[in-house]
Amino acid sequence: MVEAEVEDKRITLKEAVKLIPDGAHVGWGGFGYQRPPMAFAHELVRQRKRDLTVYTQGSEIDIDILAGAYVVKRFELAYFGIEGIGLAPNIQRRLAEGAIEIEDYTNLAMAMRFLGGALGVPFMPVKSMLATDLVRTCTFREKKCYVMKCPFTGEPVCLVPSIRPDFAIIHVQRVDPEGNAQIDGVKGIDAELARAAKKTIIMAEEIVDYEETRRHPEATVIPNLYVDHVVECPWGSYPMQVHGYYDFDLEHIRMYYQMCRTEEGWERYRDEYILGVEDHMEFLKKIGLERLLKLRARRPLGY
C-alpha cells in the first residue's frame, strides 16, 4: 500500500508576514497574556506593513506595538490595555494624533462575531451592549450593531455583524505540517477565529509529526481544513505566556510599559528589540537563553 502524501503547509514567519498586504483585515488570536502572536507583530513592524484593520477580543502589548508602529489604522475590539500594569501606552498618543480609530464591542460580542463568521451566518444576537453608548454611538462602522425586538419572544436583542477577516493569526502549542492544531489550556476565541477567516495562519511552539496528531485527534482544536499556512515559532508569544510552555516575563512587560510612555522611549524600544534584530531568532538571542529558561513552565502547574 502506498501512503497518501501528507500536505506540508509549512512556511517561515517572514514568508507568512509577506502574505499580508497593506490594508488587509486581520483577526488577531490569543487572549490577554495567553498565546498572543507576538513574533508576528514584530515581523509586521519589520516589514513595515500599513493600514491594517485588526479584529481582536482584547490584547495587550502585541497590539500596542502595532499601534505604535502605525501598522494598524483601525481596531474593532473589546479591550485595550496591559492587564495588571496600566493603560496601553502607545495607543494614547496615536489616538491623540488621529492616526488610529477604535470601534468598541464587548468580549462576548466580539466572540459571537467570530462565531458568526465561522458558522457562515451574517450576524449573531447578544444580550449585552443594550442601552449603553456601545449601541448608541459608533466611530467608523456606521452599521456597528442593530438593536431590535426578537421576532419570536419580543425581547430586545442586539445584533452584531459577523466577521470574515482576510487572515487569522493564531499562536498555539502544537501543530503538524498539515495544519492540525492543538491548544492546551483556555482556548479564548481561537477555535472560532480560525474558522471565520478566509485564510488562517497557525504559528506554533512546536511542529509535531503528522502521526502524533493523528494518534490524539481529540486534542485537535483547529483541524487541517481551516488552516492554510503553518509557521514554526518557538517562544512566539514572549514576553507573554503559553500555557504549559512558559510564563510571561513581567520585567520585560514592565520595561515596555515604562519606555513606551513617551514617543522617544517607544522609538528606543522599537529600534532595539524589533527593528534592531534581523528576525525572531535574533530577538530571542537578544533576550538570552538564561532568561528564557527561567520562564519555562513547571509541571503540573503549567506556568
Place this chain on the structure above:
Amino acid sequence: MARSGHAKPGEYTPLELMAVCASRVIRDGEVVFVGTGLPMIAALLAKRTHAPRAKILYEAGFIDSGAIDLALSIADTRLGYRAAAMLSLIEALGCALQGGRVDVGFVGAAQIDEYGNINTTWIGPLVEEPVEGAPEGFPSMRLRFDLERVRAGERLIRLPGSGGGNDIISSAKRIVVVMRHDKRKFVKKLTYMTSPGHLNGPGARKKAGLLGGGPELVITNMCLMDFDEQTKRIRLKSVHPGFTVDDILDNVSFDLIVPEHVPETEPPTYEELKILREIDKEGLYLGRR
C-alpha cells in the same frame, strides 16, 4: 491561631478592607464571575472562609478555578490550576453568564453615575455628531475626539474599554462595583456609558432587555454604597472606620442619598486578615504593608 475579633484602625489597609467587604458579598455555593485584582482576592478569601463551595469563573474560559497563585491577566495560566474545566470565551461569557447561571459578578469603574452606570472606555473631549440617515436600531451618533482641544493640552485617555465588563453587568444576577473613591469618578454625567447600571431608574433595565439585576453594592476605599429601592439611585450604606459622612459627600459630584443613620463598616477580622495576607503574600494587589 489568629487572634479573634475585629482588627483596629491602623491594623489593616483600605485595600484589605475593600477585599474583605467584597468577599462577604459571596454566598456559599454561588457561581461568581470575577476579574483579576481585588475581586480575585476577595473570591479566594470567601472560598477559604464562609463560602468554600463558591465556584469562580474567569472570562477566558476557566471554570471553577482552583488557583493558588494570583494572576495578572484573566487568561493567566495560573487560573487554570485545579480548575474544573478550561474552555473558551463563549463558554464563560456566553453559556455560563448570558445563559443566566452567574449569581454575582464583580466589575471596576473609572467613572460611575448616580444610577450606577459605568464608564471604562474614554476620558476626554468626546464630541458626537448625528449619523446622517441612520435607520432606526443602528447607532444614531458618531463619536469624534476634539483633537484641537487635545492639542491645546486637554487629555484624551483611552481606558481599557468593556472587556467582559459590560457582559457581566448586563447578565449576572447581582453586581458589585469595586473602585477607588475620588470626586472625579463619582460624576453627574459619564463621558461614555460602557456598562449599564440602573440606567435612568426603576424598571429601565428590564425594559431595555437586560437580564441581571444590576449593581447592588459599590465598594470604595472610603465607604459602602447600595441603591435606593424606590429610585435606584446610589445611597450611602456605611462609612469605613476613620471616615465621616462629610468626607464621602466631599468626594462625590452628585446628590448622594444619605440615610438618617449611617453605620460604620464592619472592619476585617484578624482571621480574615491572616488569610488575605497569605493569599497575596507578595502584595501584588494589596500592596506591601
